Amino acid sequence: MARINSKKAPNGKRILLVDDQEDYRIVTQTLLEREGYEVYTASNGIEAIELVKQQHFDLVLLDYFMPGGMTGEEVVQEIRKFNEYIQVILQTGYSGEHPPRDMMRALDIQGYHDKSDGPEKLLLWVDVGLKSAYTVQMLYKSRQGLKYILEITPELHKIQMVENLLQGILLQVTGLLGIVNSFLAVLPEEADTIDNISTSDIFIAMLEEGTNLEIRAATGKFSDNSPIERSLEGSKIRKIKDALIKTEVYLSNECSIIPLVVGETALGIIYLEQNDIRPEDVELVNIFANQAAAAIQNAxxxxxxxxxxxxxxxxxxxxxxxxxxxxxASFRQKSPLSLILLDIDYLKQINDTAGHLGGDQALSIMGSTLKKSTRVNDIVGRYGGDEFIILLPNTPLENVHNITERIYENLQGCHVEGHFGSIPIQCSMGACGLKIQDFEHGNIPQPYTQSYLEEIAKLLIDRADKMLYQAKKNGRSCAVIEQSYI
Incomplete structure (x- = not known):
């Protein structure tokens, strides 16, 4: 009587009950719902097949004999055409059907229940079916997870900037697990993490000097990239250190910590605020972490x-x-490209009044400003002491002013402190462009020789340099863009 009068908490398992007898459906649905199951019902095979196509069920309880429609055997055969994983238990109120063992083997079902055996035997079969469903789902999930890792591995190992790679790794993990708040932290590159430093050596220093880990990619509430010491309480920081020392995934009700280690070289960790990793998924997570760590080391x-x-x-x-x-590529695809040559204004004066550290700070600020102001496919380089160069693929000259204006906008408020106060960081720019349609095709060698491409490159840089010289003559802190293509 205790089973009838008490109702268990929902357990998240979904069952489809298929039977043509309404009274039996009502009684059995009530019994299963009191056990905590979510129960859907269908009165015939066609209705059941449509429900299985539309929704996920952990288990189907299917009446074998439904007069005037499809038999349970026919329903299973139809379902198996589009769903080979769903678990099925056939129920019968009649004797004389095929022997149960033969039926289970032929239809790949998990049970064969005689309704006359009563509710306890039915619940026993439900337990068996759901355990089988859980095992199959875990195997399927593991197979899909491994397939996912194999598919994204080439993307991880593609040559790319470290920042882009770190952000991509974190988004892959959080997207796969549905995590909102997370971050990826690494040891500073200047800490020689790629030179076979063992984790024990690293963490002797870490325990003495702090975590040393820098958040380089983050989602949710960690997106401000604050230092770890301000983002987490001390107990979680200790868990991070412990996970890296042991090189083991740490799981708790509050968080998951995935170490990124290559051999004995510790690179960092992925921190997920909640734990959506099952213990049985740890091996897959480790495979992904190993691939990610190797990609970071290569980057x-x-x-x-x-x-x-x-x-x-x-x-x-x-x-x-x-x-x-x-x-x-521009010659091959007949696409335009543009080039900007840029010079920091009065860098010598900054060095004289703020020292060479101030000059280095100005160079660093300019580099970060240019990266912030350009697109992912634009290419930014340091051309000389205080000169920078920007290549804008597939960009006509008439669009270059969008980039130059963005650079000046992002430089607003940038300065270094000198002996006589703040010194603003400004720059002059010259730009030119290449448009293949303007070339005499008879003068273009086929195929394009290396010396010819070098000649075009030199011509581009020389033209941009002339425009830069004109910008300096115009009073500096401005951009001069050539009006015609070379």
């Missing part, structure tokens, strides 16, 4: 070779490589 190596540490933009040699590539 660090790529960054070391191509990025100017002071300004955060490309070094000159790498920029020239990209320029040659984009000129070739």
């Amino acid at each position: 660090y190596l790529y960054s070391t070779a191509t990025i100017d540490k002071l300004t955060g933009v490309y070094v000159r040699s790498f920029f020239i490589q990209q320029l040659m590539r984009e000129i070739r």
Whole structure:
């Protein structure tokens, strides 16, 4: 009687009950709902098939014999055409059907219940069916998770900027798990994390000096990228350190911490505010974390070779490589491209009044401003001491002013402190463009030779330099854009 008079809390399991007898549906639905199940009902096979097509069910309780319509056997055969995973228990009130074992094997169902055995036996079969459903769902989820990881791995290992990679990794994890508040934190690149420093060595220093981890990508309430010490209480920071020392995923009711480790080299962690990772999914999470950590390490190596540490933009040699590539693409696709050469105004004066540290600060501010002001596919480089260069693929000259105006807008309020007060950071710019349609096609070698592309690159830079010189003659802190293409 206790089972009849007490109702259990909802357990999240959804059952479809299919039977042509209304009285039996009502009684059985009441019984199952008191056990905490969410129950849907159907009176015939066609209705049941449509429901299974439209919604997720953990288990189908299906009457074998429904006069005037499809038999339970026919319904299962139809369902298996589009859903091979759903668990089914056939019910019968009649004897003489096929032997249960043969029926279960032939139809790939999980049980065969005789209604005359009563409610306790039915609930026993429901437990068996739901346990089987859980196992199948976990196997399916693991298979899909592994497939997902294999599909995104090439994207992770694509050559790209570290910041873009870190943000992409975090969005992949949070999107997969549906997490709102999260962050990805790494050890500073200058901490030589790529030089085979063991986690124990790192954390001796970390325990003495603080976490040293920097939040470099974040979602939700962590999006302001505040230091970890201000974002989390001390107990969670200790959990982060412990997870990295042990190189193990940490799960609790409050959070998940995924270490990013390559061999014995600790790179950082992914922190998820709530725990949506099941213990059985930890192995898949570790596979993803290993791939992500390897991609981060490769991005660090790529960054070391191509990025100017002071300004955060490309070094000159790498920029020239990209320029040659984009000129070739411009000829091939018949698309325009534009080039901006930029000079920080009065950098010598900044060095004289604010010292070389002040000059370095001005260069750093300019680099970050240019990255902020340009698009993802634009290419920004440091061309000389105080000169920067910007390549704008697939951009006609008439659109260059959008970039130059954005740069000046973002420089507003930027300054360094000198001996005689604040010194504003300003710049002069010159721009020119390349448009393939304006070339005499008879003068273009086929295929494009390296020397010809180098000639075009030199011509572009020389034209932009002339425009920059004109901007300085005009009083600096302005942009001069050539009116015609080269």
